[in-house]
Amino acid sequence: MASKTAASPRERRLTPLWIISLFVGLTEAVLAAAVTRTTGGVQVALTVFVIAFPLIIAGAFFAILWNRPLVLYAPTDYAGIDPALFVEALAHTRFGKVTTKTADLPQEVKIVGNPDRFVLLFKAAATTWTKSTKAMEVGTGCLVQVTTEQLNADGSVSVAEAVTFVPDITINDDERSGKRLVSRGRLQ
Secondary structure, eight states: OOOOOOOOOOOOOOOOOHHHHHHHHHHHHHHHHHTTTTHHHHHHHHHHHHHHHHHHHHOOOOOOOOGGGGGGEEEEEEEEHHHHHHHHHHHHHHHSSSOOEEEGGGSSSOOHHHHGGGGEEEEEEEEEEEEEEEEEEEEEEEEEEEEEEEETTTTTTEEEEEEEEEEEEEEOOOTSSEEEEEEHHHHO
């Protein structure tokens, strides 16, 4: 039975970035040779193209890098992780819209009760983790919930949650158009 081994540091992999750079380099070399062998309007047109082409490719590259960086990885870059799980988790973490109300969700949601009683205090996300803190006023104080989601190396997601009651606290607007917890004593 053959086993998969990680590529050695000296082994060259054909990644999407290599393919792009080889394509641009070969195109520029061929066109540079063609520009030196032509004259007149054809030479001017080829010269403009030789200058504009890398700029267009760079613009397209940065647009892809900004909107869909996942497509720039080769399958071997995932090192034993199921690429489909990794890409799905990364896409939700990195490119998902921060949702503060159930009504903002794009798909249909079946609701029982009022799911928006918890108010989002803050949410932070990186490529492999997300952390959010929510609060709900309940008479004499607030229930505070902290949720942390971590993408594991095998592509699974671990979730940790903590809920506690904080007495004599209320939810107020903060200076950054968000929400914060404030002692009821400070409001008087």
